[in-house]
Amino acid sequence: MSEGRADNLPPNFLIPVGSQVVLRYDRRVPGTDVVKPAGTVGEVVEAPESNDRPYLVRFLDGASFRLKFGELLVRRGDHTVEATATAGPDVSAFVVYRVMVGSRAFGLATESSDEDRRGVFLPPADWHWALTKPPEQVEFFTEGVEEVDWEIEKFVRLALQANPNILEVLWSPAVLHTDETGTELREMRTAFLSRHLYRTYSGYVLSQFRLMKRGFDTNRHYKPKHAMHLIRLLHSGIYALREGDIRVDVGEHRDELLAIRRGEVPFEAVEARALELDRVFQEAFASSRLPEKPDTERANRFLIAARRRRV
Incomplete structure (x- = not known):
């Protein structure tokens, strides 16, 4: 029996061009000594008529080579977590943890920066017992403030997947509110860290790189x-893999990052910097001491205990 696929796709599914895919196994770049480790994210640039033939996959460093369907997993949705947020009921009374994220937490705020807040809410048991279940995620806006709140189980699941946006919530230096449950969640945050972080950060980096390059290829602007x-995520990913910790405040790179944000750095220089940092990122992954998997059992115990507080 063949090994099951984590993306649950049938063997005849054709991966569309433009899809982000993840290497299931280490693969050597043809004609070189470079090895792309399992978990590296690439983009399908050419798809076959059937899965009897390989796909052409391009990686962030520009390397392209052909890989079979069985060597790839389709990376679904990690980078669009916040895009799926919808307006919903007022959950503010049930928020157990709220922080500031975005430029104010990154150490990159300017006078015009908005305030981005993220929170975790723990609804009462009645909401789960009712026919209409609580939303997994809600968002709302007031003047100059945007807030996204996740239902606690959804948040824990995303944290176990090493979603960068979620990890930044757990490590944000700007805590606005926390209760007993929120404090416990923050104190157990290292349980969510694993080498899977390489895959998720790679996906986010590739998304930003693709957006930047697409704009430049279209009109010579990015x-x-x-x-x-893109550069911020690479700095953050390198630090996480090396130190086993998440550094949200990237103030030490403030001058570099703000110069890029102001458009003062040519595309070619940004691209070269991204490729340089991506090589460092891969080296950090190769030597990282993070565990292979997060501590799911600890996360499960936390979630059950939190739920019991609302019964």
Whole structure:
């Protein structure tokens, strides 16, 4: 029996061009000694008519080579977590943890920066017992403030997947509110860290790189914000893999990042910097001491205990 796929796709599914895919196994770049480790994210640039033939996959460093369907997993949705947020009921009374994120937490705020807040809410048991279940995620806006709140189980699941946006919530230096449950969640945050972080950060980096390059290829201009987040994510990912910790405040790179955001750095220089940092990122992954998997059992115990407080 063949090994099951984590993306649950049938063997005849054709991966569309433009899809982000993840290497299931280490693969050597043809004609070189470079090895792309399992978990590396690439983009399908050419798809076959059937899965009897390989796909052409391009990686952030420009390397392209052909890989079979069985060597790839389709990376679904990690980078669009916040895009799926919808307006919902007022959950503010049930928020157990709220922080500041975005430029104010990154150490990159300017006078015009908005305030971005993220929170975790723990609804009462009645909400789960009712026919209409609580939302997994809600968002709302007031003047100059945007807030996204996740239901606690959804948040824990995303944290176990090493979603960068979620990890930044747990490590944000700007805590606005926390109760007993929120404090416990923050104190157990290292349980969510694993080498899987390489895959998720790679996916986010590739998304930003693709957005930046697409704009430049179209009109010889790029969006500085995409470029800035690309470099910021690489700095953050390198630190996480090396130190086993998440550093949200990237103030030590403030001059570099703000110069990019202001559009003062040519595309070619940003691209070269991204490729340089990506090589460092891969080296950090190779030597990282993070565990292979997060501590799911600890996360499960926390979630059950939190739920019992609302019964």
